[in-house]
Amino acid sequence: MQQAEIIAVGSELLLGGRLDTNSLFLTEGLASAGIEVRFKSVVGDEEADIVEAIRTASGRVKVIVLTGGLGPTLDDRTRQAVARATRRPLRRRAEAFEGMRRRLAVWGRTPTRAQLRQVLIPSGAEVLPNPVGSAPGFYLKWKGCVLVALPGVPSEAKQMFAVAVAPKLAREAAARGRQGRIARRMLQTFGLAESDLDLRLKGLVRAESGVRLGLLASPLGVTVSLTTCGIGLIADSKGERVLDRLVKAIRKRVGAYVYGEGDETMEEVVGRHLASGGLTLAVAESCTGGLIGHRLTQVPGSSTYLDRVAVCYSDQAKIELLGVPKLLVRRHGAVSPEVAAVMARGIRLRSHAGVGLSVTGIAGPGGGTAQKPVGLVYVGLNAGRNSQSSLIREFRFHGDRHSIKLRASQAALELLRQWLVRRGSRARS
Amino acid sequence: MQQAEIIAVGSELLLGGRLDTNSLFLTEGLASAGIEVRFKSVVGDEEADIVEAIRTASGRVKVIVLTGGLGPTLDDRTRQAVARATRRPLRRRAEAFEGMRRRLAVWGRTPTRAQLRQVLIPSGAEVLPNPVGSAPGFYLKWKGCVLVALPGVPSEAKQMFAVAVAPKLAREAAARGRQGRIARRMLQTFGLAESDLDLRLKGLVRAESGVRLGLLASPLGVTVSLTTCGIGLIADSKGERVLDRLVKAIRKRVGAYVYGEGDETMEEVVGRHLASGGLTLAVAESCTGGLIGHRLTQVPGSSTYLDRVAVCYSDQAKIELLGVPKLLVRRHGAVSPEVAAVMARGIRLRSHAGVGLSVTGIAGPGGGTAQKPVGLVYVGLNAGRNSQSSLIREFRFHGDRHSIKLRASQAALELLRQWLVRRGSRARS
Numbered sequence: 016m017q018q019a020e021i022i023a024v025g026s027e028l029l030l031g032g033r034l035d036t037n038s039l040f041l042t043e044g045l046a047s048a049g050i051e052v053r054f055k056s057v058v059g060d061e062e063a064d065i066v067e068a069i070r071t072a073s074g075r076v077k078v079i080v081l082t083g084g085l086g087p088t089l090d091d092r093t094r095q096a097v098a099r100a101t102r103r104p105l106r107r108r109a110e111a112f113e114g115m116r117r118r119l120a121v122w123g124r125t126p127t128r129a130q131l132r133q134v135l136i137p138s139g140a141e142v143l144p145n146p147v148g149s150a151p152g153f154y155l156k157w158k159g160c161v162l163v164a165l166p167g168v169p170s171e172a173k174q175m176f177a178v179a180v181a182p183k184l185a186r187e188a189a190a191r192g193r194q195g196r197i198a199r200r201m202l203q204t205f206g207l208a209e210s211d212l213d214l215r216l217k218g219l220v221r222a223e224s225g226v227r228l229g230l231l232a233s234p235l236g237v238t239v240s241l242t243t244c245g246i247g248l249i250a251d252s253k254g255e256r257v258l259d260r261l262v263k264a265i266r267k268r269v270g271a272y273v274y275g276e277g278d279e280t281m282e283e284v285v286g287r288h289l290a291s292g293g294l295t296l297a298v299a300e301s302c303t304g305g306l307i308g309h310r311l312t313q314v315p316g317s318s319t320y321l322d323r324v325a326v327c328y329s330d331q332a333k334i335e336l337l338g339v340p341k342l343l344v345r346r347h348g349a350v351s352p353e354v355a356a357v358m359a360r361g362i363r364l365r366s367h368a369g370v371g372l373s374v375t376g377i378a379g380p381g382g383g384t385a386q387k388p389v390g391l392v393y394v395g396l397n398a399g400r401n402s403q404s405s406l407i408r409e410f411r412f413h414g415d416r417h418s419i420k421l422r423a424s425q426a427a428l429e430l431l432r433q434w435l436v437r438r439g440s441r442a443r444s
Numbered sequence: 445m446q447q448a449e450i451i452a453v454g455s456e457l458l459l460g461g462r463l464d465t466n467s468l469f470l471t472e473g474l475a476s477a478g479i480e481v482r483f484k485s486v487v488g489d490e491e492a493d494i495v496e497a498i499r500t501a502s503g504r505v506k507v508i509v510l511t512g513g514l515g516p517t518l519d520d521r522t523r524q525a526v527a528r529a530t531r532r533p534l535r536r537r538a539e540a541f542e543g544m545r546r547r548l549a550v551w552g553r554t555p556t557r558a559q560l561r562q563v564l565i566p567s568g569a570e571v572l573p574n575p576v577g578s579a580p581g582f583y584l585k586w587k588g589c590v591l592v593a594l595p596g597v598p599s600e601a602k603q604m605f606a607v608a609v610a611p612k613l614a615r616e617a618a619a620r621g622r623q624g625r626i627a628r629r630m631l632q633t634f635g636l637a638e639s640d641l642d643l644r645l646k647g648l649v650r651a652e653s654g655v656r657l658g659l660l661a662s663p664l665g666v667t668v669s670l671t672t673c674g675i676g677l678i679a680d681s682k683g684e685r686v687l688d689r690l691v692k693a694i695r696k697r698v699g700a701y702v703y704g705e706g707d708e709t710m711e712e713v714v715g716r717h718l719a720s721g722g723l724t725l726a727v728a729e730s731c732t733g734g735l736i737g738h739r740l741t742q743v744p745g746s747s748t749y750l751d752r753v754a755v756c757y758s759d760q761a762k763i764e765l766l767g768v769p770k771l772l773v774r775r776h777g778a779v780s781p782e783v784a785a786v787m788a789r790g791i792r793l794r795s796h797a798g799v800g801l802s803v804t805g806i807a808g809p810g811g812g813t814a815q816k817p818v819g820l821v822y823v824g825l826n827a828g829r830n831s832q833s834s835l836i837r838e839f840r841f842h843g844d845r846h847s848i849k850l851r852a853s854q855a856a857l858e859l860l861r862q863w864l865v866r867r868g869s870r871a872r873s
Contacts, residue, residue: 026656026658027658027660028484029471029481029482029484030471030475030481030656030658030669030671032468032471032472032660032667032707033660034463034464034465034467034468035463036463038463039461039463042458042459042461043461046459052458052459053458053487053488053490053493054485054486054487054493054497055457055458055485055486056483056484056485056486057483057484057485058482058483059482061482064482064483067504068483071500075496227455227459229455229456229459231456231461231462240459242459278461298755300734300737302741303738303741304734304737304738304740304741304742304746304750304753305729305733305734305735305736305737305738305739305740305741305753305755306734306737306738306741307734308729308733308734308735308737308738308755309732309733309734309735309737309738309849310734311733311734312731312732312733312734312735312755312757312807312849313733313845313846313849315808315809315810315845316810317733317757318757318758318811321733321757321758322757322758322760322761323754323755323756323757323758323761323765324733324734324753324754324755324757325752325753325754325755325765326734326737326741326752326753326754326755327752328741328746328747328750328751328752328753329747329750329751329752331751332751332752332795335794335795336752336754336765365764366761366764378741379744380744381744381745382747416742416744417742420738420741420742
């Protein structure tokens with residue numbers, strides 16, 4: 016299998032507290048062309064360091080993708096570094112200039128002197144037009160290696176890779192008689208710890224099968240990934256079939272905990288169910304502070320099913336906005352199954368939404384007691400025309416304030432998802 | 445200046461869509477010890493790749509920090525790779541075993557056979573105890589290089605670096621007669637585009653001054669950073685003085701747009717002002733969907749000043765929860781300065797909070813028109829006992845749904861911050 020290195024250029028990636036996110040979609044894109052990313056590197060704007068990184072990469076992989084350092088300022092040294100590392104002098108290229116001129120003309124501008132630096136391209140390289148910004152990229156074959164240079168701006172790098180680079184890499188793989196691609200599946204789970212999941216999936220994927228099983232835990236759950244790679248390329252259709260079988264086997268063992276496939280989020284899954292069921296939702300949040308609303312509204316079109324969210328941080332707000340009786344709060348405390356139940360019911364009745372969802376808990380770091388420690392969370396769901404009673408779940412989460420908020424929001428959305436799935440299958444039967 | 449490379453080990457960092465976040469605090473920590481991070485690398489779990497990465501690093505830097513690959517499974521190969529790269533065979537170390545035994549005893553457990561792999565340490569290395577998890581790290585001097593291996597779990601790596609590694613590196617720097625450290629300042633701005641900020645700061649930092657000026661744009665604004673590095677180490681106190689002067693000069697030019705220093709967030713700044721002013725806040729959100737509430741409640745102790753947040757996604761919710769007149773919505777549309785004003789006033793009056801903050805806008809991708817395009821956002825603020833009128837600001841943001849939500853939340857919080865600052869200076873005068 017062909018192997019690649021991704022080199023991200025930019026001092027802000029070393030010093031500025033910023034991470035290289037381009038490598039995420041580049042890794043996926045390269046995998047689709049049957050190329051495995053073996054190394055990722057980050058260097059600053061120093062030309063010598065970029066040259067060193069390119070030389071190191073050329074000694075260990077056949078495909079090098081550089082991002083960043085193609086801008087118009089004197090700090091942008093990727094062009095010069097590639098020229099030095101590959102001994103291909105920079106030349107002003109007419110097609111690069113033409114692309115930039117046309118792109119700027121749309122905005123009523125002409126290239127500045129600084130921008131003209133961007134049309135200097137190593138000789139022998141193919142110019143990659145930039146449909147979004149001013150910096151062109153390039154594609155260079157050199158000593159049996161392919162070297163691709165793309166801008167650092169994610170939207171530009173993404174488009175240029177998809178439009179110009181990926182098809183080229185796929186054609187070259189085909190020309191070498193290698194039409195394989197790395198196949199990949201992901202299952203999103205919530206509610207089982209990583210170690211329990213590991214135990215339940217034991218023995219499912221044999222080491223010699225050419226498939227790699229990965230578990231990745233986060234506050235939103237554990238992602239199970241299957242990748243055909245490592246031991247040797249499996250031809251397209253065979254790899255896909257092997258993974259299909261494994262996905263089925265995994266679902267058999269832990270299906271109740273699987274909420275989505277691929278990179279689908281919980282809020283997308285829940286939104287899909289609400290939309291197809293013609294249901295509306297209202298949410299009463301306490302310790303999650305608006306996070307559930309924020310997540311639900313990340314999905315385009317969520318206004319068709321999300322009616323309102325009431326974040327009741329104070330007890331007074333719970334009483335006024337949700338009709339939670341003062342006595343109930345005094346007797347059981349704001350963090351109690353009783354209050355979670357009344358919150359879900361209150362928000363549903365007042366909004367006339369189809370479903371009411373509630374969360375109350377202690378996100379910490381302060382506010383915990385021996386009986387009600389930090390991380391104690393109740394989620395509630397109320398639905399149905401005359402429903403007096405709400406579904407309630409209790410959780411005891413670990414972690415800092417942010418992860419407790421994340422876990423609590425996920426637990427509430429998962430309760431809603433399970434209810435929506437049950438409702439869907441009742442409706443079908 | 446001493447130079448370092450950070451190597452993150454783990455296939456999930458290549459294939460799993462996960463980024464190496466440990467390098468962020470390691471970079472800061474190394475800078476405090478006067479060590480500049482020159483390269484960052486990521487490799488998978490293959491032992492040969494880890495060996496290759498260590499050898500490459502040892503050829504270009506003097507300090508190598510490895511994270512990850514110290515776990516108990518057979519996939520964890522960092523120990524073996526270091527042993528191979530440095531030719532220091534692994535030995536079972538009593539102090540590593542003792543630390544692990546004591547750590548597990550707290551949880552009522554004894555080391556498993558797999559966990560015993562973790563007490564194998566390259567000979568000649570110093571064992572770094574892990575106060576949080578089971579995997580010890582180690583610190584090895586080899587061929588004039590320092591090699592540090594830490595677990596990949598961020599909470600463990602962070603503590604071990606702070607407690608055991610940073611003081612050691614500082615002592616060694618002192619022994620070499622180098623007590624300097626890289627000084628660093630950050631200013632957080634909102635409201636000026638990166639290019640405008642660049643123009644306004646032109647000529648402020650001369651290339652030969654030994655200070656690097658960086659601008660880093662995101663939907664939350666532009667971070668201006670100043671770092672003493674690159675040209676040569678400036679002694680502690682001198683570097684700090686130079687940066688203090690530059691911070692003052694920057695504030696003179698763009699002070700109105702600076703909302704915070706260091707890595708302070710807008711929600712922390714606003715929270716500090718609210719707490720010190722003894723004020724309470726209520727928020728009415730529409731297009732931001734709960735994001736403002738989520739951000740405000742990320743700050744521990746926010747329950748003392750945040751009363752409630754009403755996310756009114758439907759027009760009906762705006763009418764019911766905020767008392768926005770139906771006619772007003774019909775006449776001006778939900779996204780209008782008129783509705784933003786009434787939302788801010790409505791949430792304040794109903795909650796009896798000191799300040800009411802509102803946002804209404806079109807986050808897209810759908811829902812835009814020629815008059816009211818995607819990205820049009822109004823934010824409003826209402827305060828004072830008998831205040832009929834609200835402060836209103838109009839914005840036209842670019843970007844996708846998520847960045848429009850982020851920008852809108854930041855614009856609302858910035859309006860609140862400016863009002864709080866003015867109120868504070870009136871109170872003092």
